[in-house]
Amino acid sequence: MKYRRFGKTNLDLSVFSLGTMRPLGSEEGFGQIVLRAVERGINHIETARGYGKSEVYLGRTLRQLDRESVYLTTKLPPTADAKMMAGWIDESLFRLGVKRIDCLAIHGVNTWEHLEWVQGDLGCMQAVQGAIASGKVDHVGFSTHGSLELIQSTLETGLFEFVNLHYYWSFQRHAPLLAIADQLDMGVFIISPADKGGRLYAPPATLKALCEPFSPLELSYRFLLADPRITTLSIGPATVAELGPFLEMDDYPLTAAEQQVLSRLDHHMSDRLGPTQCHQCYQCLPCPEEINIPEVLRLRNLALAYDLVEYGKYRYGMFENAGHWFPGNKASRCTECGDCLPRCPSQLNIPELLGETHKLLKGKQGRRLWED
Missing domain, CATH: 3.20.20.100 (NADP-dependent oxidoreductase domain)
Structure with missing residues (x-):
């Protein structure tokens, strides 16, 4: 140790x-x-x-x-x-x-x-x-x-x-x-x-x-x-x-082999998601419907790039159920108002991606293991 x-x-x-x-x-x-x-x-x-x-x-x-x-x-x-x-x-x-x-x-x-x-x-x-x-x-x-x-x-x-x-x-x-x-x-x-x-x-x-x-x-x-x-x-x-x-x-510091694998993960995500990848700049916030857009799209990134779908469902299910421990509304709350669109430097079609993510990750409601 x-x-x-x-x-x-x-x-x-x-x-x-x-x-x-x-x-x-x-x-x-x-x-x-x-x-x-x-x-x-x-x-x-x-x-x-x-x-x-x-x-x-x-x-x-x-x-x-x-x-x-x-x-x-x-x-x-x-x-x-x-x-x-x-x-x-x-x-x-x-x-x-x-x-x-x-x-x-x-x-x-x-x-x-x-x-x-x-x-x-x-x-x-x-x-x-x-x-x-x-x-x-x-x-x-x-x-x-x-x-x-x-x-x-x-x-x-x-x-x-x-x-x-x-x-x-x-x-x-x-x-x-x-x-x-x-x-x-x-x-x-x-x-x-x-x-x-x-x-x-x-x-x-x-x-x-x-x-x-x-x-x-x-x-x-x-x-x-x-x-x-x-x-x-x-x-x-x-x-x-x-x-x-x-x-x-x-x-000790990361070895060349470890750095190579981490780089492989990054490149795989870029290749898999292409122009639909969210780069987590957070410029889309605030959302009028209080959707945590970057976190929703981060879960989409991980689900599509690495098949972390079950993890995505686990975290996505906590929206609207864990209070300040995991703030934000589910992506289904999007009204397609377009408020976020001009602020996205990647020019993502955010409403469309939010709808896609909700369909992919919606499941049972999630809560923290213990409530204060």
Whole structure:
């Protein structure tokens, strides 16, 4: 296992962190995953108030470990009520059975209103800073599913020491944020690259063939670990077996062979989609019908280029069902008003592509595993 400095926290974290959103079956199974992960060298475990019984299960498992051998992160949602946040911190300490939380993350600074709550004189950061002063919390950061602009503004508040960020080879919109976080000496924790990055634990045959001689999951992890600005990647195994062989992966720069495969993926998408490829410039926004046009068309790109249709259905099904965690309306809401057309530098027929994507990806409604 490799370890990296987590920004200004100065904690040395394993490059793979155990996320506990998925492994929420039996308490026994949960404990087995945690213990095996620690045996394999993982020293950072992430949980959240919103992850069902995760804090409770983790607290009971920690009794079997040397508390100082692992770093704990738990996440609490943003609130304008400092008293409520203080109560949540105490509840998390009780559930985890610890006197101190190493890293506390504001869970989901996803809207501008959330940022206002964080910055407000009487908001949640007042309680967090009080908890730091009293020794209940060591370090504070935030997770986010928000826009690039919102995340940048949150980084630049100077209130945080680390960020939990969506960034993958299949989603590089947030690349500029890595540079900002690096300038600010903030730790960077990549959220769920296996799942959110394409459900790569069960890749389609097309993507597997394109990634040879590597697996899609291996290539995704290497793409991230080759970037020294990234500290750690979240993995969320549902079984011990899913811990897999990747934990001993090296973090050296991308090899020529890896770069060649990543280039092959790019060229294949360009060849497959031709002039209908969305290049993710985001100039089509805002949409009068609040359709997240770039994300819808990103899912189209991935589905048509790499046969990531099931992943596309999984993510597309969350529109209109996951609130601020996955904002935007479904493409079927398009009224063909044409507002976006003159702003697209690629001159895409956006209404037509939205309709095509809806037909391709519509399916059952999706929700987050846990609701706050």
